[in-house]
Amino acid sequence: MRIAVIGLGKAGLPLAAVAADSGLQVLGVDLDPARVEKINSGKNPIPEEPELEALIKKHVGQNLVASTRYEDASACEAFIVIVPLFIDEQHKPDFSILEKAFKSVAAVMKPGSLIVLETTVPPGTTEARVKQWLDASGKNFKLAYSPERIMTGYSVSRYREFPKVVGGVDKESGLAAVKLYKHFCKAVRLVSNARTAELIKVAEGIYRDGNIAIANELFKVSNKIGVDFYEVRRFANHQFCHIHKPGSVGGHCIPVYPWFLINEQDVPLIRHAREFNDQMIEYYADMLEQKIGTGGKVLVVGITFREGVKELAYTRGIPMIKLLQQRGYDVFVYDPMYTEEEIKALNFKYSKTFNSMKGIVMMNYYPELKDTLLTLKQRIVDVKGVFNDFAAD
Ligand SMILES: NC(=O)c1ccc[n+]([C@@H]2O[C@H](COP(=O)([O-])OP(=O)(O)OC[C@H]3O[C@@H](n4cnc5c(N)ncnc54)[C@H](O)[C@@H]3O)[C@@H](O)[C@H]2O)c1
Missing domain, CATH: 3.40.50.720 (NAD(P)-binding Rossmann-like Domain)
Known part of the structure; x- marks a missing residue:
C-alpha cells in the first residue's frame, strides 16, 4: 500500500518512519526543501528524536521517500495530514496552513482515496472545514480524524505503544482509517465519529491544564500556610488522586488546546485554569x-x-x-x-x-x-x- 504523509515535522516524520518500517510505501511531502534533502540523504533532522536515525537510514530511498512536490503523491491510496495549526495573539486558530495542505491534497488525490487529519484541531474541523476543502475537488473520498499523541523525544515508541483513536466522518471512512493504522499501531480504537476523536485529543490537554492549575493553586496555598506542597502531593496521590506538578505551562499543546473550546463554548472553568496557569x-x-x-x-x-x-x-x-x-x-x-x-x-x-x-x-x-x-x-x-x-x- 502506498501512503503519503503531509508535513514531515516533529510529529509527521516519526509517523512516516514508523509506517515505512511496517512495510508501507511512504511518500512524505514537506514544503521545506532543506528538510526533504536531509531526509533523502539518510539524515535525521530532529536530533531530539534519537530513535528516528536508524529508521530513516534503514528505509530511505526504499519505503521512505521525501518530496516537496504533491504530484509525487498522486499514486497514493491514503494521505495523512499533520501540519501545524497555530493560534494568534487573540488565541484564535489560524487554519491557513491546514487549508493550503488539504487543497494541495485535493488537487492530486485519486477518487476514492482515504484522507486522515492528525493535527490537533477544534472539534468539528474535519466534518466542516476539511470536508469542504476536499469537496471542492469534485472527487469522492473517505475522510477521518486520528489525533497524534506523541511527545517529542519519545515519538517512535508512542506510535507503536499508545492506542490510536480513529473517528470517520462516516462508517466507511472510519473503517478504512482503522485498516490503515493497523499496519503500524499496536491498538486502534474506532470511536463514534471524527468530532469525538477531535474532542478526545483536546480533552487530554484540557485535563492536564486544569490539573496543573489545581496544583498551582495548592502550591500557593501550601507556601502561604507553611506546608511543603510536594509532601502533600506525595501522600495525596493514590488511586483516586493524581495531582500534577505545579509550574508554568508552555509548548504548542497544553497552552493551545483549551482555547479550541474557550473560543466557541461556555467553559468558564477551563478558561480560568488557562489564564491562571499563564499568570x-x-x-x-x-x-x-x-x-x-x-x-x-x-x-x-x-x-x-x-x-x-x-x-x-x-x-x-x-x-x-x-x-x-x-x-x-x-x-x-x-x-x-x-x-x-x-x-x-x-x-x-x-x-x-x-x-x-x-x-x-x-x-x-x-x-x-x-x-x-x-x-x-x-x-x-x-x-x-x-x-x-x-x-x-
Ligand atoms: N511535536 C509534538 O510534540 C506534538 C505534540 C502534540 C501534537 N502535535 C501536533 O502535530 C502538529 C504538527 O506539529 P509538528 O510539531 O510536527 O510541527 P513542525 O513545525 O515540527 O512541522 C511541521 C512541518 O509541516 C511542514 N508544512 C507546513 N505546511 C505544509 C504544507 N502545506 N504541505 C506540506 N508540509 C507543510 C513544515 O515545513 C514542517 O516541516 C501540531 O499542530 C500538533 O497538532 C505535535
Missing part, C-alpha cells in the same frame, strides 16, 4: 523579589518551552524574561540548547556564570546543573520543583 510567571517573579529584593543581576535558566526540545513555541521563558526586565532586574539567559550567539541573536544577554547572579529563575532543568544549583539554593526560584526531586533521590 504563574507573576507569582514566580514575586517569589524572586521575596528572596533577593528588587534590582540586580538575575539569570533565567531555560528559554525553550521544555528541556531537551529546541523550540520557543509558546514558551513561558520569554514572557518571564520580559516580566523580570519590566520589574527592573538586569536579566541574563542561559540555556544549554542555545549557544551564546543564538541567545544574543534573540536580543537577550547571555551568561553561564551562575554564582555572579543575585537571583536565578529555573524555568528548565538539566542534570549537569545539579551541583551548581545545590550550592546556590538560597537564591533560586525553583519553577521545576527540582530541589524536591533531589531530596527524593
Whole structure:
C-alpha cells in the first residue's frame, strides 16, 4: 500500500518512519526543501528524536521517500495530514496552513482515496472545514480524524505503544482509517465519529491544564500556610488522586488546546485554569523579589518551552524574561540548547556564570546543573520543583 504523509515535522516524520518500517510505501511531502534533502540523504533532522536515525537510514530511498512536490503523491491510496495549526495573539486558530495542505491534497488525490487529519484541531474541523476543502475537488473520498499523541523525544515508541483513536466522518471512512493504522499501531480504537476523536485529543490537554492549575493553586496555598506542597502531593496521590506538578505551562499543546473550546463554548472553568496557569510567571517573579529584593543581576535558566526540545513555541521563558526586565532586574539567559550567539541573536544577554547572579529563575532543568544549583539554593526560584526531586533521590 502506498501512503503519503503531509508535513514531515516533529510529529509527521516519526509517523512516516514508523509506517515505512511496517512495510508501507511512504511518500512524505514537506514544503521545506532543506528538510526533504536531509531526509533523502539518510539524515535525521530532529536530533531530539534519537530513535528516528536508524529508521530513516534503514528505509530511505526504499519505503521512505521525501518530496516537496504533491504530484509525487498522486499514486497514493491514503494521505495523512499533520501540519501545524497555530493560534494568534487573540488565541484564535489560524487554519491557513491546514487549508493550503488539504487543497494541495485535493488537487492530486485519486477518487476514492482515504484522507486522515492528525493535527490537533477544534472539534468539528474535519466534518466542516476539511470536508469542504476536499469537496471542492469534485472527487469522492473517505475522510477521518486520528489525533497524534506523541511527545517529542519519545515519538517512535508512542506510535507503536499508545492506542490510536480513529473517528470517520462516516462508517466507511472510519473503517478504512482503522485498516490503515493497523499496519503500524499496536491498538486502534474506532470511536463514534471524527468530532469525538477531535474532542478526545483536546480533552487530554484540557485535563492536564486544569490539573496543573489545581496544583498551582495548592502550591500557593501550601507556601502561604507553611506546608511543603510536594509532601502533600506525595501522600495525596493514590488511586483516586493524581495531582500534577505545579509550574508554568508552555509548548504548542497544553497552552493551545483549551482555547479550541474557550473560543466557541461556555467553559468558564477551563478558561480560568488557562489564564491562571499563564499568570504563574507573576507569582514566580514575586517569589524572586521575596528572596533577593528588587534590582540586580538575575539569570533565567531555560528559554525553550521544555528541556531537551529546541523550540520557543509558546514558551513561558520569554514572557518571564520580559516580566523580570519590566520589574527592573538586569536579566541574563542561559540555556544549554542555545549557544551564546543564538541567545544574543534573540536580543537577550547571555551568561553561564551562575554564582555572579543575585537571583536565578529555573524555568528548565538539566542534570549537569545539579551541583551548581545545590550550592546556590538560597537564591533560586525553583519553577521545576527540582530541589524536591533531589531530596527524593
Ligand atoms: N511535536 C509534538 O510534540 C506534538 C505534540 C502534540 C501534537 N502535535 C501536533 O502535530 C502538529 C504538527 O506539529 P509538528 O510539531 O510536527 O510541527 P513542525 O513545525 O515540527 O512541522 C511541521 C512541518 O509541516 C511542514 N508544512 C507546513 N505546511 C505544509 C504544507 N502545506 N504541505 C506540506 N508540509 C507543510 C513544515 O515545513 C514542517 O516541516 C501540531 O499542530 C500538533 O497538532 C505535535
